[in-house]
Structures are given as C-alpha cells and as structure tokens.
Amino acid sequence: MAADPERLPQVLFLSPKQSLERALSARFRLLKPWESTMPLDRFLAAHAAAVRAVISNPLASVDAPLIHALPSLGFVFTTSVGVDHIDLAECARRGIAVANAGTIFSRDVADYALGLLVDVLLRVSASDRYIRRGLWPVAGDFPPGRKLGGKRVGIVGLGSIGSEIAKRLEAFGCSISYFSRNKKPLFPYTYFPTVCDLAAESDVLVIACALTEETHHIIDKDVMLALGKDGIIINVGRGPLVDEAELVKHLIQGKIGGAGLDVFEHEPAVPEELFRMDNVVLSSHQAVLTIESSNDLVELAMENLEAFFSYRPLLTPVHGTT
Amino acid sequence: MASLGVLLVVSVDSYLEAELDRRFNLFRLWESPPSRRREFLQTNAPWIRAVVGSPNGCADAELIDQLPNLEIVANFGVGIDKVDLPRCRERGIRVVYTPDVVTDDTADLGIGLAIAALRRICDADRYTRAGSWKDKGDYKLTSKFSGKAVGILGLGRIGLAVAKRAQGFGCPICYCSRSEKPNTNYKYYPSVLDLAYNCHVLVVACPLTDETHHIINREVIEALGPKGVLVNIGRGSLVDEKELVSALLDGRLGAAGLDVFEHEPHVPEQLFGLENVVLVPHIGTDTVETTKAMSDLILDNLAAYMLNKPLLTPVFGSALFSTRICALF
Numbered sequence: 001m002a003a004d005p006e007r008l009p010q011v012l013f014l015s016p017k018q019s020l021e022r023a024l025s026a027r028f029r030l031l032k033p034w035e036s037t038m039p040l041d042r043f044l045a046a047h048a049a050a051v052r053a054v055i056s057n058p059l060a061s062v063d064a065p066l067i068h069a070l071p072s073l074g075f076v077f078t079t080s081v082g083v084d085h086i087d088l089a090e091c092a093r094r095g096i097a098v099a100n101a102g103t104i105f106s107r108d109v110a111d112y113a114l115g116l117l118v119d120v121l122l123r124v125s126a127s128d129r130y131i132r133r134g135l136w137p138v139a140g141d142f143p144p145g146r147k148l149g150g151k152r153v154g155i156v157g158l159g160s161i162g163s164e165i166a167k168r169l170e171a172f173g174c175s176i177s178y179f180s181r182n183k184k185p186l187f188p189y190t191y192f193p194t195v196c197d198l199a200a201e202s203d204v205l206v207i208a209c210a211l212t213e214e215t216h217h218i219i220d221k222d223v224m225l226a227l228g229k230d231g232i233i234i235n236v237g238r239g240p241l242v243d244e245a246e247l248v249k250h251l252i253q254g255k256i257g258g259a260g261l262d263v264f265e266h267e268p269a270v271p272e273e274l275f276r277m278d279n280v281v282l283s284s285h286q287a288v289l290t291i292e293s294s295n296d297l298v299e300l301a302m303e304n305l306e307a308f309f310s311y312r313p314l315l316t317p318v319h320g321t322t
Numbered sequence: 323m324a325s326l327g328v329l330l331v332v333s334v335d336s337y338l339e340a341e342l343d344r345r346f347n348l349f350r351l352w353e354s355p356p357s358r359r360r361e362f363l364q365t366n367a368p369w370i371r372a373v374v375g376s377p378n379g380c381a382d383a384e385l386i387d388q389l390p391n392l393e394i395v396a397n398f399g400v401g402i403d404k405v406d407l408p409r410c411r412e413r414g415i416r417v418v419y420t421p422d423v424v425t426d427d428t429a430d431l432g433i434g435l436a437i438a439a440l441r442r443i444c445d446a447d448r449y450t451r452a453g454s455w456k457d458k459g460d461y462k463l464t465s466k467f468s469g470k471a472v473g474i475l476g477l478g479r480i481g482l483a484v485a486k487r488a489q490g491f492g493c494p495i496c497y498c499s500r501s502e503k504p505n506t507n508y509k510y511y512p513s514v515l516d517l518a519y520n521c522h523v524l525v526v527a528c529p530l531t532d533e534t535h536h537i538i539n540r541e542v543i544e545a546l547g548p549k550g551v552l553v554n555i556g557r558g559s560l561v562d563e564k565e566l567v568s569a570l571l572d573g574r575l576g577a578a579g580l581d582v583f584e585h586e587p588h589v590p591e592q593l594f595g596l597e598n599v600v601l602v603p604h605i606g607t608d609t610v611e612t613t614k615a616m617s618d619l620i621l622d623n624l625a626a627y628m629l630n631k632p633l634l635t636p637v638f639g640s641a642l643f644s645t646r647i648c649a650l651f
Contacts, residue, residue, distance in 0.1 A: 111441065118430055122431055129448075130603065134591075144605075145605065145610075147426065171486050171490035268455040283450055284460060286460065290466040292466040
C-alpha cells in the first residue's frame with residue numbers, strides 16, 4: 001500500500017509499551033501486531049510495507065529477518081541503552097538509523113548502584129528483614145556491617161553510567177579506579193588495563209559496562225579470585241557480564257564477600273541459592289525504572305521520531321549506524 | 323597506682339570489653355540481676371571511678387548518685403542524651419564521647435536509607451526472593467533520588483557529611499539549625515516546618531535535647547507530604563512516632579527510612595507490612611571499622627585521663643560544647 005502523504009507516519013511497535021503508545025498516538029499511526037490474530041510474519045507482509053520506524057526493546061529483537069520484512073525501514077528506536085538485541089551491522093548495510101535511550105537512565109542506575117552498595121556493606125535489607133521477623137527485641141543487635149569510606153572501588157566500564165557512579169562515590173570517601181575499553185584521560189581515576197588487575201586492587205567491583213561478545217562473562221572465576229573473599233560485586237549492567245554459576249558457587253563457599261545484583265543471566269530466573277543469603281541484595285532489573293526516567297523516555301522517543309521524520313539529526317544516535 | 327575501676331553499663335562491643343578488662347579493673351553492670359543492682363553498686367562503688375556507657379544505657383542521675391567516686395564518664399557514641407550532663411557538671415565529672423569517627427558511617431546510612439526508601443530497594447529484594455519476578459512480572463516504577471531537594475535538620479558534623487554526599491547526586495541542599503552556619507551555600511530555614519515544606523527528603527541529624535523532643539510532629543510530617551520522605555539517623559524521640567506511623571498508614575507521608583525508634587529495640591509492628599518504609603536496628607555506627615575506632619577512642623581517652631594528659635574528645639571544655647549544645651545542632 002503506497003504511503004499517503006496526508007496520513008500520519010507509521011510506527012511499528014514490536015511489543016506493548018502503554019506510556020509510549022499513548023504519547024505517540026496523536027502524531028503517528030501505530031501498528032501493534034499483538035492486537036492482531038495474524039502471526040507476525042503475515043502481519044508484517046500485510047501491513048508493514050510503508051513502515052519507516054520501529055520501536056524496539058531488549059525483549060524485541062531487530063534481527064536480519066525482521067529488517068528484511070520492512071523494506072521501507074529507516075529508523076529504529078530502542079527504549080533501552082543496550083543495543084545487543086539489534087543487528088547493527090545489518091542496519092548499517094541498509095542505511096537504517098538507530099537511536100537508544102542515551103544517558104537518560106544513567107543517574108537512576110548510578111543511584112541504584114550506590115543504594116545496592118550501601119545496602120550490602122551496611123546490611124540494610126538484611127537487618128530490615130531481621131526487624132520485620134520480630135528478632136530485634138529477642139535476638140539482640142544485628143551483626144555489624146562494613147564501612148564504605150576508604151574502600152577501593154573498581155568500576156568496570158566508565159561510560160555515562162560508570163562516570164555517574166564514580167562521581168557519587170567520591171563524596172563517600174572511596175578511592176576510585178576503573179577498567180574501560182579505552183583510557184579516559186579526562187577523569188582523575190586510576191586506569192587498569194585488565195579487569196583482573198582492577199579486581200586485585202579493589203575491595204568492590206561495580207559492573208556498568210555494555211554487553212558485547214567481548215564482555216560476556218568478563219567477571220569470571222579469575223576476577224573473583226583476584227577480588228578476594230571480602231570482595232563485593234555490584235552488577236547494574238547485564239546479567240551475562242558475570243559468570244553467574246561461578247558467582248553463586250563463590251558466595252556459597254565464602255570466597256566472595258557479598259553481591260548486589262539487579263541483573264541476571266536468565267531473567268526473570270534468579271538462582272534460588274541466593275534467596276537464603278544475607279550478604280546479597282537482589283532486585284528485578286529495575287535500576288532504570290523510575291517514574292521520572294519513564295517520562296523522560298517517552299519524551300526522548302517522541303523527539304527522536306520527530307527528528308527522523310523531519311530529516312533532522314537524531315538526539316541519541318547509536319554510533320556505527322547512519 | 324591502683325588500676326582504674328571501670329563500670330561497663332552494657333556490653334557494647336567485645337573488643338572494648340576485653341581491652342577494658344585487660345587494662346583496667348572492670349565491673350560489668352549486667353552481671354548483677356536488676357533486683358540486686360543497688361547492692362552491686364554499693365559493694366563496688368568505692369573502686370568505680372569511670373563509667374562506660376552507650377545509647378542503650380549510660381550515666382543517668384540515679385547511677386551517678388550511687389557512685390561517689392565517679393570521675394569520668396565515657397559515652398560509646400556521639401549522641402549523649404543518655405548522660406546526665408548537668409549532674410556531671412555539678413559533680414565535676416569529666417565526660418568523653420566519640421564524635422568524628424562515627425560521622426561517615428551515619429551519613430552513609432542516611433543517604434542509603436533515602437535511596438532505599440525512594441527506590442524501594444528492600445521491598446524489591448523481598449519481591450525478588452519471593453519469586454515474584456517470574457510469577458507477577460517486573461517490579462513497579464519507583465521514584466528518582468538524584469536531583470531531589472534534601473533538607474537536613476541539624477547541620478553538625480553528620481548533617482554536613484550528609485549534605486556533601488547528597489550533592490554528589492545533584493540534590494539541592496537546605497537545612498534548619500538553631501543558627502545559620504557561615505561558610506555554606508545551603509539555603510537556611512529557621513523553622514523545621516519551613517524546611518519540610520521546601521524539601522522532598524528530610525534527614526533528621528540533630529541531637530536529642532529537651533527542646534528537640536518530638537520536633538518532627540504531625541504538622542511537620544504533613545508539610546513533608548504524601549510524596550515526602552523522612553529519614554531518621556538521629557534519635558527515635560526526635561520524631562513523634564505515633565504520628566509518624568499514622569501518617570505512613572494513611573498515606574499522608576510518602577516514605578520513611580528509620581535507623582532509630584522511641585523505644586528500641588521495639589519497632590511499631592504496624593510498619594512491618596509497609597513497602598514504603600525501611601527499618602534498620604540502630605546500625606548507624608555499626609560497622610566493624612567504626613566500632614573499633616570508637617572503642618579505641620574510649621580507651622585512648624581513659625588512658626589519657628590516667629596519665630593526666632588532655633582528654634581527646636571531651637564534651638565539657640571543648641570548643642564545640644555549649645550549654646545549649648547548639649554547635650552540635
């Protein structure tokens with residue numbers, strides 16, 4: 001069906017996102033495959049010839065087959081920062097521009113990382129459980145935690161999130177070092193060329209890097225050994241950055257001091273051995289999810305789509321695509 | 323010279339207890355049952371020249387009066403509301419405490435409680451441990467901490483440390499104190515009610531005195547409001563706990579992070595079912611490192627006293643102390 005210039009531009013949603021749908025419905029014609037009884041490939045064949053933009057998220061891949069089914073596709077917006085679910089090479093080949101959530105989640109993720117770290121060291125969640133079980137009057141004071149000030153914190157990935165984490169930690173009196181793909185001379189922190197070297201000189205590792213083929217299981221057995229039995233791991237990046245089975249083993253055997261984990265290898269599955277531990281704090285991939293960042297995301301999606309359809313530069317383009 | 327007789331009121335820390343036992347002549351008050359306490363004190367009073375106490379029990383008027391040879395009181399903590407200071411002054415009894423070493427941990431906890439309350443960290447941990455992520459889907463949206471206005475009640479060492487940390491999150495800072503502090507850029511409010519109206523997160527970090535008892539009352543709580551967060555790292559009785567519980571149950575207050583309570587170790591059970599409160603058992607200074615630093619400070623003060631050297635952290639006679647304790651506030 002030829003695109004009618006009078007009609008609103010068509011945007012294909014790969015999965016529901018109510019807040020975004022509501023905001024975009026006035027300016028764009030939304031295609032929502034889940035509202036149809038047709039299987040996706042038939043839906044696309046029937047409707048999507050004129051689709052120039054797609055809204056994606058980490059659970060809705062933009063792979064080569066999908067791209068081939070959308071001959072007019074010019075723009076992909078993902079509601080995440082991570083783009084490992086998008087075939088960037090294929091997009092580049094086809095001249096499809098990609099934009100992501102940019103840095104709008106960075107501060108919320110950094111806040112959550114600090115919250116997890118304080119919780120693990122000072123045992124906030126564990127002692128909150130203790131009180132709610134009625135144990136304080138009966139079993140006495142809770143065992144002591146460990147001081148945050150003076151701890152050596154190693155940040156894996158000094159991008160937008162990592163640098164926001166570092167900025168916050170400075171005020172707590174921590175000494176900060178990092179591992180990153182490239183050295184960042186503008187930051188006053190100590191650089192280590194490998195994660196193992198970083199771990200060996202750290203009391204805490206905060207994982208805030210992107211998931212790529214190279215960073216899969218970047219936190220492995222060797223890194224955990226280098227970190228040591230009092231070491232703490234905070235993961236606000238992606239589950240597969242950490243060798244989860246090894247981490248669980250190390251925690252069970254007391255070879256790692258504790259962990260704050262917002263992400264897991266096979267979400268929403270979480271290793272049940274962790275449920276009994278007081279030296280771990282767990283959450284359901286929510287470091288990014290605040291009311292405020294959710295509103296910011298809607299605005300960002302809108303602005304990127306409007307930019308694309310009026311041939312203006314995207315606000316949060318992903319490098320390596322047009 | 324006879325060894326200093328030291329009465330330890332409660333067992334605060336095993337390292338401190340062991341060192342006191344090793345270096346001095348130690349009497350443990352809890353070894354006598356409460357019904358025989360008077361006798362215990364009468365028998366041992368001639369030798370007791372020092373008392374070491376804590377927020378759970380220190381030198382009140384009754385104890386001081388039973389110890390005619392008492393010369394020095396050492397408080398394990400920076401909050402000295404359990405020491406009868408006027409009585410000590412009358413009797414010429416020296417008082418030492420443990421400021422500075424507790425500042426960092428308490429401020430860390432203050433910020434940690436604010437983030438935990440706004441972002442529901444403890445409730446999310448419960449949700450995840452219950453397997454709800456698989457059964458019910460993602461946890462709900464929570465409220466951002468960065469950039470929210472933080473109001474601090476009491477800009478002493480701990481209040482300033484809270485401010486410094488909050489600034490790292492881009493939070494604008496305001497405060498209420500007995501008097502405006504020079505050399506800060508923070509907005510000052512002379513009344514705690516004005517402070518509550520003008521901030522999103524109110525951190526209570528002032529000492530407990532007769533004037534500050536229940537300073538956080540119903541009016542202040544309602545001024546903070548249904549989206550506001552109260553964090554208490556001071557003393558339980560700074561807050562009218564009944565009003566606080568009622569406001570949290572009604573939704574007139576948004577959330578709370580509480581390290582201290584009016585009747586520790588008892589915490590109002592109506593709070594146990596709430597997902598918007600964080601409850602911790604007075605752990606503000608409870609890290610291995612800080613507990614040791616506090617113990618060492620007590621021991622060093624007692625050693626200095628024995629050698630007639632200046633006390634390291636006296637309450638009286640230090641530039642920080644005044645009869646209104648306003649500098650701490």
